[in-house]
Amino acid sequence: MRREGSPWQGLGVVTLKELSDHFTSARMRVLEWLVVLVALAAVYGAIQQIRDVTAEDPFLFLRLFTTAREPLPSFVSFLSFLVPLMAIGLGFDAVNGEHSRRTLSRILSQPIYRDALLFGKFLAALGTLSVSLIALWLLVIGLGLITLGVPPGGEEMARAFIFLLVTIAYAGVWLALAMLFSVVFRSAATAALVTLGIWLFLTVIWPALAPAIAQAVVPPDNQEALLVTAQMLTRLSPSTLFGECVLALLNPTTRTLGPVYLSQLQGAVMGAPLPLWDSVMVAWPQIVGLIAATILLFVGGYVAFQRQEVRA
Amino acid sequence: MSETVIEAKGLTKRYGRAKAVDSVTFSVGAGEIFGLLGPNGAGKTTTILMLLGLTDISAGTARVFGHDPMREPLAVKRRVGYLPDTVGFYDNLTAADNLHYTARLMGMDLKTRGQKIAAALARVGLSEVANKKVGTFSRGMRQRLGLAEIVMKDARVAILDEPTNGLDPQASIELLELIRSLKTQGVSILLSSHLLDRVQTVCDRVALFNAGRIVLMGTVAELGRQVLGGGFAVEVEAMGGAGIAGRLSALPGVRSVEEPAAGRWRIACDRDLRGEAAAEVVAAGGRLNQLSLDQPSLETIYTRYFQGEGVRHAA
Numbered sequence: 001m002r003r004e005g006s007p008w009q010g011l012g013v014v015t016l017k018e019l020s021d022h023f024t025s026a027r028m029r030v031l032e033w034l035v036v037l038v039a040l041a042a043v044y045g046a047i048q049q050i051r052d053v054t055a056e057d058p059f060l061f062l063r064l065f066t067t068a069r070e071p072l073p074s075f076v077s078f079l080s081f082l083v084p085l086m087a088i089g090l091g092f093d094a095v096n097g098e099h100s101r102r103t104l105s106r107i108l109s110q111p112i113y114r115d116a117l118l119f120g121k122f123l124a125a126l127g128t129l130s131v132s133l134i135a136l137w138l139l140v141i142g143l144g145l146i147t148l149g150v151p152p153g154g155e156e157m158a159r160a161f162i163f164l165l166v167t168i169a170y171a172g173v174w175l176a177l178a179m180l181f182s183v184v185f186r187s188a189a190t191a192a193l194v195t196l197g198i199w200l201f202l203t204v205i206w207p208a209l210a211p212a213i214a215q216a217v218v219p220p221d222n223q224e225a226l227l228v229t230a231q232m233l234t235r236l237s238p239s240t241l242f243g244e245c246v247l248a249l250l251n252p253t254t255r256t257l258g259p260v261y262l263s264q265l266q267g268a269v270m271g272a273p274l275p276l277w278d279s280v281m282v283a284w285p286q287i288v289g290l291i292a293a294t295i296l297l298f299v300g301g302y303v304a305f306q307r308q309e310v311r312a
Numbered sequence: 313m314s315e316t317v318i319e320a321k322g323l324t325k326r327y328g329r330a331k332a333v334d335s336v337t338f339s340v341g342a343g344e345i346f347g348l349l350g351p352n353g354a355g356k357t358t359t360i361l362m363l364l365g366l367t368d369i370s371a372g373t374a375r376v377f378g379h380d381p382m383r384e385p386l387a388v389k390r391r392v393g394y395l396p397d398t399v400g401f402y403d404n405l406t407a408a409d410n411l412h413y414t415a416r417l418m419g420m421d422l423k424t425r426g427q428k429i430a431a432a433l434a435r436v437g438l439s440e441v442a443n444k445k446v447g448t449f450s451r452g453m454r455q456r457l458g459l460a461e462i463v464m465k466d467a468r469v470a471i472l473d474e475p476t477n478g479l480d481p482q483a484s485i486e487l488l489e490l491i492r493s494l495k496t497q498g499v500s501i502l503l504s505s506h507l508l509d510r511v512q513t514v515c516d517r518v519a520l521f522n523a524g525r526i527v528l529m530g531t532v533a534e535l536g537r538q539v540l541g542g543g544f545a546v547e548v549e550a551m552g553g554a555g556i557a558g559r560l561s562a563l564p565g566v567r568s569v570e571e572p573a574a575g576r577w578r579i580a581c582d583r584d585l586r587g588e589a590a591a592e593v594v595a596a597g598g599r600l601n602q603l604s605l606d607q608p609s610l611e612t613i614y615t616r617y618f619q620g621e622g623v624r625h626a627a
Binding site for chain 2: 005009010014021101102103107108109110112309
């Protein structure tokens with residue numbers, strides 16, 4: 001039987017209300033400061049290094065994102081930590097917060113579907129994250145322009161822009177995960193802790209654990225299978241996927257993200273950059289993986305929320 | 313009671329193997345105040361959630377204006393106003409902004425919103441605090457704001473879950489007064505409460521819940537007749553006079569006369585015998601101080617019923 005009415009009814013209202021909540025919240029103040037500080041730190045670190053090392057690099061501007069100077073990590077590694085934290089911080093109490101404020105049943109007794117509430121909250125949080133990330137991205141590029149004094153080329157800008165989109169997709173994964181647990185757990189603290197635990201596991205422990213598991217599963221005489229299995233396993237972590245995307249997009253010389261076969265090297269000019277579209281193709285499976293993970297996690301939260309009893 | 317607005321047939325909710333609500337059947341007519349009464353945990357709130365489509369129905373059917381809350385939730389939610397037990401609002405928003413948000417969810421445009429919100433807030437007496445943050449509101453004010461939401465929605469049915477719970481006597485009297493005034497506008501009301509006597513005064517009909525079942529249903533007077541064996545109780549207080557007890561018990565229609573204290577008599581009778589009793593007291597040479605007819609109270613009915621049934625219930 002078809003449901004009556006549109007599942008989008010009320011979506012805009014919920015999204016706008018959540019956006020305004022996010023923008024006026026204390027969390028946003030923290031986010032803004034983090035954005036500014038990260039931009040400053042990353043650019044400061046990178047500039048010093050770029051001046052010392054790279055004399056004539058055709059992709060000088062992209063070095064801004066990837067170059068690190070001890071003890072500061074590069075902008076990209078900053079992001080791979082900051083983005084999950086920001087996303088979890090915005091999403092961990094999305095649904096159970098309404099619950100503990102006892103507003104959920106009142107809102108859901110209005111003529112809207114639950115879809116609108118959940119999707120509106122997701123869109124608003126993703127919008128907030130996008131605004132912060134775009135601001136951060138512009139800040140870094142602006143600071144880079146000032147300090148380097150070299151304008152970026154068109155292809156560099158295109159690569160940087162695709163990198164921005166991938167970062168937003170990466171934020172979506174963690175946001176969807178945080179919202180899933182905000183539906184499953186009634187206590188916001190539990191939801192936050194579980195999400196952070198999973199993030200730590202996937203980012204820090206899993207990359208170390210995956211090769212060990214591969215060794216246990218694959219017969220030791222097959223080196224290639226071992227390598228491939230280990231890589232497949234590590235790619236279950238969105239952090240790995242993000243890292244690989246960044247590698248392909250911001251280092252134009254990256255030809256493949258898996259093991260390199262001799263056949264692939266035939267006729268290749270070592271160290272020559274790939275055209276933009278080829279780089280995107282190299283990272284394409286990873287990009288699709290990130291988007292698919294976001295959708296899957298959101299659907300999981302959606303299904304859990306649809307069937308949930310809303311008591312007070 | 314011309315038209316039925318809420319109808320529940322064999323409504324059942326199971327959690328695992330336990331039945332929270334067990335084949336509950338009742339209906340609420342247009343313009344009626346119907347009370348779901350009973351101790352905490354008797355299944356009142358679960359019944360309400362099923363009527364609103366906020367929880368799945370395990371068995372049976374629910375219809376609100378002929379719509380199935382599981383299949384056509386929007387049609388149900390457009391016409392029903394719901395005031396949950398200890399209603400919550402966004403503390404960082406003002407009272408008016410909270411209502412603006414729900415009004416926008418209902419799809420009202422800006423102009424109607426402004427008018428309706430102002431009118432609704434005036435109706436519940438919150439106009440002066442319309443632009444104060446809800447975080448500063450007392451519990452009674454929040455409950456009233458919840459009613460304002462229902463008024464603003466022009467709901468045809470209001471479902472109120474424990475509306476007077478946790479309110480001081482003054483606030484709860486005011487709230488019941490508001491509920492009564494909703495009724496005069498033709499709104500049907502379904503309310504739940506564990507405070508039997510407080511709610512008795514506003515309900516046209518009640519259903520008494522116990523352990524997930526409706527054990528008694530009807531008007532308070534009907535229930536009284538059913539459980540207390542019917543009849544009236546007239547209480548007489550008089551000074552002086554001789555043989556009043558004898559004279560009273562000789563009246564036609566009197567079943568028994570008790571004398572709980574000196575100068576006080578309690579007559580159980582088939583009809584209202586106040587006039588006759590007064591005449592007898594005076595005829596016996598006594599001075600009549602007080603004469604009253606006892607309405608059966610829900611509390612009495614409820615306790616008596618469970619004493620009679622020998623049912624233990626969780627309070």
